[in-house]
Amino acid sequence: MTDRQRYLFGDLLRQWRMSRRVPQLELASAADVSARHLSFLETGRSAPSRTMVLKLADHLDVPLRERNQLLLAAGFAPTYGESSLEGERMTMVRSALRQVLAATEPYPALAVDRHWNLVDANAAVAAFTRDAPEDLLVSPFNVLKFSLDPRGLGGRIINLGQWRTHLFERLDRQIRVTGDPQLTSLLAELKAFPAPDTDEEDAQMSGDVAVYMRLRADDQELSFLSTVTTFGTPLDVTVDELSVESFYPADDKTAEYLRRLLP
Structure with a gap:
């Protein structure tokens, strides 16, 4: 993960946390990390794992499209597909x-x-x-x-x-x-x-x-x-x-x- 990716992920994470009005301490507790580590993630001083990205996004109730964006910003491949409604996969x-x-x-x-x-x-x-x-x-x-x-x-x-x-x-x-x-x-x-x-x-x-x-x-x-x-x-x-x-x-x-x- 490059320095630029860490900063980009940190900026996006902070924006979502603030838009949800979730205190840093609350989010850190939900993700089972220290407030200090969460602060390092938001400032780009630490890099998150894929599991951590998804755990934070889940607690912040980030929509799936934007979860993919968070994963990409952190240097990971998107988790959620985007299928055509007319495709075979969407029959049901x-x-x-x-x-x-x-x-x-x-x-x-x-x-x-x-x-x-x-x-x-x-x-x-x-x-x-x-x-x-x-x-x-x-x-x-x-x-x-x-x-x-x-x-x-x-x-x-x-x-x-x-x-x-x-x-x-x-x-x-x-x-x-x-x-x-x-x-x-x-x-x-x-x-x-x-x-x-x-x-x-x-x-x-x-x-x-x-x-x-x-x-x-x-x-x-x-x-x-x-x-x-x-x-x-x-x-x-x-x-x-x-x-x-x-x-x-x-x-x-x-x-x-x-x-x-x-x-």
């Missing part, structure tokens, strides 16, 4: 994904990657995409951009201010977790979309238990509560970055509308 993952999406019908559900690009969706997502301009539906289809674009879902969401704030908070948390600059750029793009006055929406929200998406459809107001599902204990970067967002009806009127939407 694709099958599980489609079962989850199909089981959610007649309610909308979609799978996205780390950057919120659409991976797959069930037929009920037509409740969101119907009547949208064709140029908004081309690949890569970014669901966050579509949801705030006035020509997309943004033109139909009644409580757009609330939903916009909700999405920004979620994306900001994801940026803090991953440190991904592409997500930072995405957040800047989203903030460029028109922002409505939220005073009236905030008043309507006072008795709610969660943020609902209230959507205009066929002269009706639909109300959705979203949930997010991820794969447990992933060992592949692609799987680690997949998530499924399902939209369940928040009232009987919405449930009935969705049941009538699918044949």
